[in-house]
Amino acid sequence: MSLDTPADTPLGRGIKHIGIGKYGSKPLTPEMLVECRTALTDPATHPLQLGAFLGALLAKGPTPEERTLEEVIGKGAFSHPTFLVNKICPDLPQGLLPIATKLVRGGNLQVTEAEQLGDYLFGNGICETFRGLAASIMRVRHETNEEYLGLMRAAERTFTPGFGPMSCADRPLVQLAEPFDGVDNSYLLTPLLAQYFQKRGYGALSMVGRSGGPKFTLNALDLYMHLGCQFLQSNHELDTPLEKYGWVLDQKALSPALNRWVDRRHTLIKRPFLATLEKVLNPCHAQILVTSVFHITYQMKMAELAMMAGFDAAIILKRGLEGSLAPSTSRATGILCAVRTPRGHMFYQHFEGDAPAFSAFRTESDAQYEHPQATANAQLIRQFMTEGSCNDTDFANRVRFAYALYGRGLDWIEGQLRSQPIS
Numbered sequence: 001m002s003l004d005t006p007a008d009t010p011l012g013r014g015i016k017h018i019g020i021g022k023y024g025s026k027p028l029t030p031e032m033l034v035e036c037r038t039a040l041t042d043p044a045t046h047p048l049q050l051g052a053f054l055g056a057l058l059a060k061g062p063t064p065e066e067r068t069l070e071e072v073i074g075k076g077a078f079s080h081p082t083f084l085v086n087k088i089c090p091d092l093p094q095g096l097l098p099i100a101t102k103l104v105r106g107g108n109l110q111v112t113e114a115e116q117l118g119d120y121l122f123g124n125g126i127c128e129t130f131r132g133l134a135a136s137i138m139r140v141r142h143e144t145n146e147e148y149l150g151l152m153r154a155a156e157r158t159f160t161p162g163f164g165p166m167s168c169a170d171r172p173l174v175q176l177a178e179p180f181d182g183v184d185n186s187y188l189l190t191p192l193l194a195q196y197f198q199k200r201g202y203g204a205l206s207m208v209g210r211s212g213g214p215k216f217t218l219n220a221l222d223l224y225m226h227l228g229c230q231f232l233q234s235n236h237e238l239d240t241p242l243e244k245y246g247w248v249l250d251q252k253a254l255s256p257a258l259n260r261w262v263d264r265r266h267t268l269i270k271r272p273f274l275a276t277l278e279k280v281l282n283p284c285h286a287q288i289l290v291t292s293v294f295h296i297t298y299q300m301k302m303a304e305l306a307m308m309a310g311f312d313a314a315i316i317l318k319r320g321l322e323g324s325l326a327p328s329t330s331r332a333t334g335i336l337c338a339v340r341t342p343r344g345h346m347f348y349q350h351f352e353g354d355a356p357a358f359s360a361f362r363t364e365s366d367a368q369y370e371h372p373q374a375t376a377n378a379q380l381i382r383q384f385m386t387e388g389s390c391n392d393t394d395f396a397n398r399v400r401f402a403y404a405l406y407g408r409g410l411d412w413i414e415g416q417l418r419s420q421p422i423s
Contacts, residue, residue, distance in 0.1 A: 006267045010035035011049040019056035019140055019270040027063045040072045048267045051132025054088065056270070058104055059140035081105050089130045096120055100130060103137045114147040118154025122257040131264065135272035143273050145301070149308050151273055155281060158257035162234025163283040169203050169238040173286035175311070177207040177279035178325045179294070180251070181271075182219025185368045186321040187377045187392075190220050191227060192384055192399050193290070193325060193406065194245035200410060203238065205284050209251030209258075212265035212275060215322070218372050224248045226378040235284055244385065247284075254283055276302070282309040288413065289314040290406065294323035300348075303338035307346055312417065313339040315409040319353075321366060327353055327402055329363040329394075337409040339416040347416065351408050353401075361401035367394035 006012045014036045018025050028036065036053065039045050057066060062078060070077040070084075077084045081104035085097060092100060099113050109117060121131055138147060167173075174197040176190055194204035208221040224231075232238075232247045252259040261274055279291045280302065289306040293299050296318045306314035319333040320326050327333040333353035338346050354362065383390040390396050 006046070006049065007269050009046070009049060010039040011045060011053040012269055014039075014053050015049065015056055015136070015269050018060050019052065019136060025056075025060040025140070028066055030065070033065060033069070037069055037072055040069065046267055047128040048132035048264055049269075050088065051129040051134075052136040052268050052270070053132075054084075055103075055133040055136030056140050059106070059137045085130075089127050089133070092127045092130050093120070093125065096130070100134070103134055106141070108144045109147050109150065111146045111150045111153075114150025115153050116150075118151040119157070121151075122154055122158050122261075128264075132268060135268060136270070139270055139272050143276075145304055145308065148273070148277060148305055151277060152281065152305075152309060155255065155258060155277060156283075158255040159283055160234075160254065160256070162236065163254055164235065166235065167238060167285035168236050169284070170241065171201065171203050172288070173205050173238070173284055174202045174288045174290055175205045175207060175282065175284070175286035176325065177289065177291045178220060178320070179275065179292070179323050180209045180219055180221070180278060181211040181213055181215040181275075182217065182222070183322040183324055183372065184215050184217045185370065185372065186324065186326060186366070187369060187372055187380060187395055188218070188220055188223050188324055189326045189381075189399055189402055190223065191229075191245040191381050193402060195385060196403050196406065197290075197410075198244075198246055200407075202288070203241065204246030205232070205286055206246070206248045207251070207279065207281075208248055209278065210262045212262045212271070213269070214271070218374055218377065221250060222374040223377050223381070226374040227381060232284075238284060249284070251278060254281075276305070280305045280309045280311075282311060285310065287312045288410075290317075290325065291315075292317040292320045292323055292325050299336045303336055303346065303348060306338070307340050311340075313337070313413040315406060315413070317405075321398075325402070326398055327405055328366050329361055329398055329401055330365050333405075335405060335409045337412050339413055339420075342420055349412055351405065351412070353405060357408070358401060358404060361397055361404065363394075363397070367392075 014032055073087050081101040085100045099117050190206055194206055197204045211219050229248050232249045233253055289311045293302050299316050299318050302316045303314045316336040319328050319331050321328055335351050338348040341347050380390050380395050
């Protein structure tokens with residue numbers, strides 16, 4: 001096994017170069033082609049990276065120069081999916097071969113196929129190359145809602161027994177979930193948002209977990225640990241209201257299978273389907289999801305996934321600082337609010353952060369913090385929580401902006417839910 005970090009291996013550099021997404025992927029340089037050709041036959045190459053590299057290459061569409069890499073697998077391998085899968089995944093269960101070849105051909109999976117794939121991805125099957133291949137293909141060409149639904153159902157089967165079909169909560173829950181990789185240059189507001197929703201009469205639940213990368217400086221799990229919070233171990237604890245910022249659910253307690261994927265994600269480098277899916281899973285049967293997106297084009301998709309996960313409503317922030325739940329005070333931030341109608345459709349409304357109602361919070365720029373620490377973030381949270389302000393004027397202004405913005409969204413959602421006929 002190479003001593004390089006995953007991003008520094010030849011295939012790791014190749015994945016970073018070509019695994020960008022539908023748009024913007026660049027062809028491998030001649031030097032990278034040489035390195036990757038050698039790595040594809042190196043027994044020390046990590047099987048996850050082998051699968052992820054080939055998956056990204058096939059989803060991107062190989063150039064004539066890149067197509068020469070198939071020589072180390074077998075002549076014509078890139079044009080014959082079944083042959084390719086058999087060569088690189090010889091230990092793949094026979095029942096998954098149709099799904100594997102469909103992915104390699106560029107096809108989208110039906111819900112049942114994605115569910116079968118998810119069972120394998122989260123299970124104990126030995127073929128890591130296939131896990132990397134499947135995750136990479138879906139990421140580069142973007143996962144469909146049908147695929148997310150199947151993967152969601154498979155993920156729900158990995159929940160520990162404490163998170164079953166019943167909820168013991170004595171009030172509607174708001175689930176807060178931002179990217180688990182957190183931030184590198186800003187502070188998180190999550191516990192203060194949780195307190196805000198609690199004051200509005202909801203139970204607050206914050207979803208957290210280890211960072212799957214690419215950022216590793218500070219995330220919500222670090223922050224809540226420094227605040228000395230109580231972590232939820234089962235749904236049965238929801239009948240005991242918690243003051244301050246409600247309950248916190250660590251992915252490790254929810255699903256060891258999902259937690260195991262964090263280490264895989266470090267090796268895969270690029271963010272697979274789980275970076276989106278882990279935020280919308282609804283193990284505690286919350287009514288409203290509050291989450292964020294880094295790419296604005298994903299705002300509507302997140303709302304649709306929230307409805308699929310059983311939420312009645314969702315608030316999706318765009319252009320939060322580093323994709324977090326903290327809104328930017330200088331850039332064009334805003335929220336998409338969505339509710340499920342009685343007929344199962346989705347009704348939505350946008351609220352833009354540059355509207356006149358929010359002008360008092362707008363600034364020329366957002367403060368940047370080099371290597372923000374959980375201890376300093378926790379100190380700001382505690383101070384604002386007790387005093388209603390803090391020594392950091394940028395942080396205090398951002399919290400107040402967040403209250404105003406999310407509050408506007410919550411007002412709209414409550415109005416929509418109240419106006420729906422009782423079934």
